[in-house]
Amino acid sequence: MRTIGSRLKAVFAKKIKKSGVNMSIIKQILDSYATGSSLSLSVHQNIFGELPVLVIKHPTCSAAVSLQGAHLLFWQPSTETTPVIWLSQKANFKKEMAIRGGVPICWPWFGKLGDPMHGFARLVEWQLDSCKEDNNGVDLTLSLTNNQQTERFFTKPFQAWLTIHVGQICEVTLSCQGDFEATSALHTYFGINNIDNVTVKGLGDSYQDRLPVENKPTILGQLTFNQEVDRVYTDADEAITIFDGKRTIKLTNVNASDVVTWNPWIDKAKAMADFADQEYQSMVCVETCRINKPLKLEATQKSVYGFKIEVI
Numbered sequence: 666m667r668t669i670g671s672r673l674k675a676v677f678a679k680k681i682k683k684s685g686v687n688m689s690i691i692k693q694i695l696d697s698y699a700t701g702s703s704l705s706l707s708v709h710q711n712i713f714g715e716l717p718v719l720v721i722k723h724p725t726c727s728a729a730v731s732l733q734g735a736h737l738l739f740w741q742p743s744t745e746t747t748p749v750i751w752l753s754q755k756a757n758f759k760k761e762m763a764i765r766g767g768v769p770i771c772w773p774w775f776g777k778l779g780d781p782m783h784g785f786a787r788l789v790e791w792q793l794d795s796c797k798e799d800n801n802g803v804d805l806t807l808s809l810t811n812n813q814q815t816e817r818f819f820t821k822p823f824q825a826w827l828t829i830h831v832g833q834i835c836e837v838t839l840s841c842q843g844d845f846e847a848t849s850a851l852h853t854y855f856g857i858n859n860i861d862n863v864t865v866k867g868l869g870d871s872y873q874d875r876l877p878v879e880n881k882p883t884i885l886g887q888l889t890f891n892q893e894v895d896r897v898y899t900d901a902d903e904a905i906t907i908f909d910g911k912r913t914i915k916l917t918n919v920n921a922s923d924v925v926t927w928n929p930w931i932d933k934a935k936a937m938a939d940f941a942d943q944e945y946q947s948m949v950c951v952e953t954c955r956i957n958k959p960l961k962l963e964a965t966q967k968s969v970y971g972f973k974i975e976v977i
Contacts, residue, residue, distance in 0.1 A: 690754050691739055694729050698722055704796045707803055714758025719793070725802045725832040731764060734787035735807040735827040738767040739856075740835045745976060749914060750835065751856035751948045755939050761788045765939040766854045766948070768837060770827065773819065773847035775956050783852070785818040786825065794826075802832020821845050823962070828971075838919070838971030843962040850925060850954040851972060855907055855914060860890045860928060860946050862910035867902035868924060890949070893930035897923050899957055906977075907951060915977045916951055920970040922958035926951055 694713055698720040701709030707723040713731075718738070721728040728750075729738040740750040752766035763769060763783070771783040781788065791807040798804065809815070809825045823843035830836040837851055857863050865888040875895040888894070901924040907914040918924065927950035929937065934945040953972040960968040 690756060691729075691741075691748065691752055694718060694720060694738065695722065695727060704793075705798050705803070707798050708796050708805075715760050716758045717790070718758075719796070719805070721803050721831060723798060723803050723832065724800075726835075728803070728831040728835075730805060730807075730829060731758070731767075732793060732807070733760065733790050734764065734770055735791040735809070735829075736764055736767050736769060736787060737829055737831075737835075737837060738764065740831050740974075742833050742976060744833065745912075748856045749974060749976060751854045753854075753940050753944055753948075755941050755944075757939050763787055763939075765937075768854070769852040770839065771848075771850040771852055772825065772839070772841070773823070773843075773845070773849065775848040775850050775954065778848060779819075781818065783850070785815060789814050791827070802830055802834075805829045826967075833975070835974040836971065838969060840967040840969045841960065841962055842964060842967055844964050846959040846961055847968075848954075848956050848959045849970070850952045850956065851970075852925075852950060852952045853916075853972070853974075854948050854950050857907065857909040857947060857949055858911045859909065860949060863949055864889050864908045865905065865926060865949070865951060866908070867905040868898045868926070869900040869902065871898065871900040873897040873899065888926055890928055890930075893933055894926055894928050896926050897954070897956060898926065899923055905951060907949065913977050915975050916953070917973040917975075918953045918970075919972060921953045921955060921972070923954040923956045924951060925954050925956075 697711040698709045701711035703709050709720050717732045719730040726742045728740040739748045739752040741748040756765040769787045772786040774784045791809045794806040794808050807827045811822045825841040828838045870885045905916045929945050934940050935942050962968050
């Protein structure tokens with residue numbers, strides 16, 4: 666027999682469904698903080714969908730990290746009204762499925778250079794090594810070592826570490842060891858006001874277009890959007906800015922060789938099951954990469970690259 670409380674909850678849920686109100690996925694994740702296990706004052710761990718997720722509510726920011734893929738899901742500084750790092754409303758939180766949005770780690774290969782596409786690092790669970798916080802924010806270190814799960818995709822031994830700092834700024838660094846070359850991308854999805862108003866500067870003039878029809882820039886080194894874009898810039902500045910008419914996001918790359926820009930535009934957005942039809946308007950990918958100059962891993966020395974993001 667259902668209690669009065671459970672009946673009221675069911676009625677309220679039906680009203681929400683009928684009215685078309687859909688609680689944002691980010692709010693759902695943040696709400697799970699209340700029932701999670703505490704790792705520190707500002708970090709709680711819970712299960713969201715099928716995946717263990719670290720939910721961060723710090724005075725400087727809100728954010729979340731999935732242990733699958735060591736995947737920073739979103740980041741919103743306390744000074745901002747919308748997330749700077751974006752998460753799709755239709756993202757999957759299922760085991761061994763890629764999560765749409767945030768900062769997926771493409772490693773140890775990018776694109777179709779191996780199977781699965783973009784590597785396996787984003788599909789397997791990483792270990793949380795440390796969780797610390799201070800007045801400036803939260804610092805996490807996660808690690809992945811070759812194991813039974815990874816050996817289905819890749820048989821060579823390796824170690825990888827991801828460090829994440831979230832506060833008023835966001836910093837992500839990938840370090841790895843092994844005896845092979847790896848291509849990689851920190852595949853960041855940025856939240857923007859409207860793609861029609863976006864200008865990305867600092868990309869340089871040299872790029873490889875991955876689409877059959879080019880969207881040639883009207884100003885060299887700058888990119889605006891009026892159709893699908895999928896491009897690898899090979900000589901970008903260390904500092905790149907993303908202006909959307911309301912705010913400017915600064916991306917500073919560290920030891921990167923390439924920058925990928927991507928927006929699926931109308932048709933591809935409609936074709937993706939984990940991407941809402943209109944979401945192409947509210948995101949743009951500007952990715953920190955090692956593609957044309959692969960990471961040359963050594964067994965005794967770490968290969969490192971990463972980025973810093975801030976709103977200026």
